[in-house]
Amino acid sequence: MSRSVEPRAPHRVAVLVRPGVLPMELGLVHQIFRGARTPGGAPLYEVTSFALEPGPVATDADFSVHVERGPDVLDEAETVVVPASHPLDETDDVLSPALRDALARIRPGTRIASVCTGAFVLAAAGLLDGRRATTHWHSAERFRRSFPAVEVDPHVLYTDNGEVLTSAGEAAGIDLCLHLIRRDHGAAVANEVARGMVVPPHREGGQAQYLQLPVPEPGARDSTARAREWALRHLHRPLSVAELAEREAMSVRTFTRRFRQEVGTSPLRWLTQQRVERARQLLERTELPVDRVAEAVGFTSAVSLRQHLAATLGVSPSTYRQTFGGDRHTIPT
Known part of the structure; x- marks a missing residue:
């Protein structure tokens, strides 16, 4: 069964x-969004760079880039999207x-997102007051001191407040852009872009896994990867933290602590995230009834x-399917 979609x-x-x-x-924003296409190959995004004054703009490398457009693009x-700019971001708390x-010039309702310390610009503009935001973990304390009205979370890869989004370090910009594509066009399109870039479509955890951690005890096993891999193969069944810890021959307490260190979230929250992601894929690609989707991903019921x-x-499962379901096939009951 296929559903015709009007070109836009x-x-x-x-x-x-x-x-x-x-x-x-700067490059990753262009590459990721320009990689998102319809099944027929039409681009889903048009990406344009702009500078406050068109012309050559120095980068933090040993070369400049020539930017043809000015703020009229807005x-x-x-x-x-506001990428980081060093050293401007952490020295200017007030916008020029x-x-x-x-x-x-940005119109009401326009989304605005930052990469890395580009969040300083959004905060200086007052766009993050009273909202949760992130930036590179190394700059988080400076950000918190400069903008006390912002709820800073240095542990996540990105935050989504609807029209205002922030992301952590450079590579987290990839996660943010893929998230926006997933939000706009569904998991299948975002996964295809990620596949073309040879990156994970959805990275586990947050910045916590990249912070400097104490050296583990000699001989201690410090990875929960095998348990996570096993869990992904068994999402359809009930899973407990004790069961996952047993896969790694750890106590529940040790497993939970190391899981947080490596993934940046708790085991149960991670399981829920994986089940939601698997459910999205089934809603997009199959005609399974909602209760069967719930069963296939390990939720106790369609209500759950x-x-x-x-x-x-x-959104509801039916709304998500109507929005993002393209070519689907029926799986026999």
Whole structure:
């Protein structure tokens, strides 16, 4: 069964280029969004870089980039991305008049996202007041002191407040862009982009796994990877932390502590995340009834699946399927 989809204009993404921009962050935004396409190969996003003043802009490397467009790009942008710029971000707590005027051109309802310390720009603009945000863990304390009205979470890879999003270090920008594609067009499209870039479509955990940790006791096994791999093969059945700990021959307490260190979240929360992700894939790619989807991913009932999907995505399983279900095939009951 296939569902016809009316063609639509690509979503317009504007990327701010400031002096000291990190080339990797600038490039990854273009590469990821430009990789998202319809089954027929049509681009789903149109990405345009802009500078406060068009022309050559120095990067934090030994070369400059030439940016042809100015802030007028913001007049039609539907998503704005602010990559990091060193050393501007952590030395300027107040926006320059030119940057303030440029951001004022953003239309109401436009999404704005930051990569790494680009969050300093969003905070200085007042867009993060009263909201949860993240930035590179190394800059988190400086960010907290500069913007006490922002709820800083240095442990996650990205935060999503609807129209305002933030991400951690450079590579977390990949996670954020894939998240936006997944939010706009579903897991299948985001997974295809990730496959083309040879990166995980959804990285486990958060920045906690990259912080410097105490050296483990000599001879101690410090990985929970085998238990996670086993759990992914058995999501359809009830799973307990004790059962996962047993797979690694650890006590529940030790397993839980090391799991948090490696993944950045608790085992039970991670299991829920994996079940929701698997449910999304089944809703997109199959015609399984909702109760069968719930059973296949280990939720106790269709009601439980609806609750978790609503908490994570804000929609019901049927709404998600109607939005993102493309070509599907029926799995025999």
